[in-house]
Amino acid sequence: MVDVTPGSVEAIPPAEVPEVELYHPHSWWTTYVFSQDAKVIAIQYSCTAIAIGMVALVLSWLMRLQLGFPGTFDFITPEAYYQFITMHGMIMVIYLLTALFLGGFGNYLIPLMVGARDMVFPYVNMLSYWIYLLAVLVLVASFFAPGGPTGAGWTLYPPQAIMQGTPGGQQAGIILMLVSLILFIIGFTMGGLNYVVTVLQGRTRGMTLMRMPLTVWGIFTATVMALLAFPALFVACVMMLFDRLLGTSFFMPAIVEMGEQLQHAGGSPILFQHLFWFFGHPEVYIVALPAFGIVSDLISTHARKNIFGYRMMVWAIVGIGALSFIVWAHHMYVSGMHPYFGFFFATTTLIIAIPTAIKVYNWVLTLWRGDIHLTIPMLFALAFIVTFVNGGLTGLFLGNVVVDVPLSDTMFVVAHFHMVMGVAPILVIFGAIYHWYPKITGRMLNEALGQFHFWATFLGAYLIFFPMHYLGLMGVPRRYNELGDMGLISDSAHHLNAFISVMAFIVGFAQLVFLFNLIWSIRHGREAGGNPWRATSLEWQTPETPPAHGNFGKELPIVYRWAYDYNVPGASQDFLPQNDPGDYAGAKGH
Amino acid sequence: MTETTMTNTSPPARPEGLQGIAADWASDQRAFKNVSWGKAMMWIFLLSDTFIFGCFLLSYMTARMSTRVPWPNPSEVFALHMFGRDIPLILIAIMTFVLISSSGTMALAVNYGYRRDRRKTVILMLLTAALGATFVGMQAFEWTKLISEGVRPWGNPWGAAQFGSTFFMITGFHGTHVTIGVIFLVIVARKVWRGDYDTGARGFFTSRRGNYESVEVMGLYWHFVDLVWVFIFAFFYLW
Secondary structure (H helix, E strand, O other), X not given: OOOOOOOOOOOOOOOOOOOOOOOOOOOHHHHHHOOXXXXXXXXXXXXXXXXXXXXXXXXXXXXHHHHHOOOOOOOOOHHHHHHHHHHHHHHHHHHHHHHHHHHHHHHHXXXXXXXXXXXXOHXXXXXXXXXXXXXXXXXXXXXXXXXXXXXXXXXXXXXXXXXXXXOOOOOHHHHHHHXXXXXXXXXXXXXXXXXXXXXXXXXXXXXXXXXXXXXXXXXXXXXXXXXXXXXXXXXXHHHHHHHHHOOOOOOOOOOEXXXXXXXXXXXXXXXXXXXXXXXXXXXXXXXXXXXXXXXXXXXXXXXXXXXXXXXXXXXXXXXXHHHHHHOHHHHOOOOOOOHHHHHHHHHHHHHOHHHHHHHHHHXXXXXXOOOXXXXXHHHHHHHHHHHHHHHHHHHHHHHOHHHHHXXXXXXXXXXXXXXXXXXXXXXXXXXXXXXXXXXXXXXXXXXXXXXXXXXXXXXXXXXXXXXXXXXXXXXXXXXXXXXXOOOOOOHHHHHHHHHHHHHHHHHHHHHHHHHHHHHHHHHXXXXXXXXXXXXXXXXXXOOXXXXXXXXXXXXXXXXXXXXXXEOOOOOOOXXXXXXOOOOOXXXXXX | OOHHHOOOOOOOOOOOHHHHHHHHHOOOOXXXXXXXXXXXXXXXXXXXXXXXXXXXXXXXHHHHHHOOOOOOOHHHHOOEEEOOEEEOOHHHHHHHHXXXXXXXXXXXXXXXXXXXXXXXXXXXXXXXXXXHHHHHHHHHHHHHHHHHOOOEOOEOOOOOOHHHHHHHHHHHHHHHHHHHHHHHHHHHHHHHHHOHHHHOOEOOOOOOEOOOHHHHHHHHHHHHHHHHHHHHHHHHHHO
């Protein structure tokens, strides 16, 4: 018997919290629009995030058009290119990935997986979505503002972000961007408080912390991190807004603009970088940790085997979360820092490789001699491991000061972060959608379209981003709208750029197939039943599919075991749901 | 599925020491056994808010330490001319006293709330709100005085421009917190007065039944705002 979960309760204690009364909707509006049901809010979050994500996808196409075929498209001016690059980055990182993982999957899965009827404060949860939507609308509004959206790069570094030469710097663009971010943070905080309190205080009987599926651990830890990291961005946004609107000099040094001395004096641009990256680095893991958690569950379910080293997986998640708060200045090696700081931040950065490697080994060991079903979610999960290892290894390059300095601001960096926090988490999102879509709609997604989508996305993404490493090593700088006739860059770079652009279009169109699949399968997909993957966690044990308001019918489930009882020797079936009380050899410790 | 399916009903021996702490923390249903949802949410919000104020204050310290222009002397800038001479920090001293006192009245209100003494609870909450409003009023007076002396977010007559910008930003952000607190104190006081927490009337927005713990949760926020002021006071006025 393997004692995987110490401190587990053997006798189920009585309920500590009386049943909460849910708000019961009275009309179509309160059922589907101003809904307080976390599942509806999750779908609202997801649809909004995917919609704005499509905008970012189109922006990346426009960028690739320019990079692959410079000078061919007149409407992509250098200014427009910077605007595309800025909005693409900002939308993808914050409005798509953060919102989809925490607002979308968090809202849908947390209450179902921990056995709660809903989030603890559904009304606040509803407000969270509407403020997020407002933030998205303000962001979209900047496309239509005079001067267009900001072109400062997604890091919005001052002083250039609020100066004349930058698109939107002296017009509305940067203001709308900052206001939108502030709104997003307010909205996220409302939701985030709900997720954290639901996980800590709202679990069902028998659901100990060490019996929670890793998905919940990932989302929970990411949310705690977000609640502590977003304040730094909030403060940075407020201060830059004042610099831009009131003429303060928080980030603005004495500076000459277009031959004129500006009124600003004495501010510190480096201060902004510290604030931004104190948010920005945890943000990487805010996106990655939910992906880690979800992928663990996908692998365990589809390999019909318990997750290897559950306890270490949990501690790795928590450890990565804590470490990620003391590595931020590795984004600033070229900004000018005391060399000892570089030493410190390089060390902490490389230490993160340890818990991350533990996770990767555990995924691989979970697969080891498992009963692997190559379903679409499993394919995406496997693709994630490969991609993440790839992106993680280039992270070791960039974490070292001496290697980072020559590679800074080259396409190598672009390749690295797209692999590790672009492609890898998005592969998990796809896998998760294929995995949970049957629970959300009651129907399976189309398998053939899914196969096409997977192979096009996985291979295509590699063909896009793998060559970028080579471009970066060659010295091709990032954020240049065209390379021109730089002597140091060989012809192969230009050919490669054209190739990458073509691949970007193919991968982009594959996503349209996926969207079609999402919509088509709602009506025409195969009936899924309640538990098509024969999974153990609580969301698959609901009486109705899709789960009704309140999730679990009359009585909340009681949890007797962890979420990974697959192929238990002596059990009657190859999986034992968490709320299955049946006794078997080895059940007690779990 | 009911409890009767369980065969083993005697609770197992709890582990001792650190393992016991870990087992309690990780036990089912709730990590913090005696903490309600609302209180947990307020604590976590305050933790997040601490990071906001922390970032503001650290930015202020960075600006103050890195500027090459002299920083205005707080003892002179924040002095009031009273009784024929300049008394340094007198207004701030009074403001701080008022705000700290309001924490005392708030704590009493929480106590009377749990004793179901509605009348005293309401009086003390309104007194807290009045002290908070007085604080904001005095802050408005302080701002007016500084503005009339030429302090602006983008500059001031005495030295580093960051003095005005950080001062207005940080005290303004704190003042906003106090103002929001005053508004919610009045709202909660009204609910106590109407007896909503005795009858279990449903909240207007949330449709949840409230109870006297709302007074305590309100108090947590209020004490936090006071505590933040202590740090602002120390770092801005005493430095």
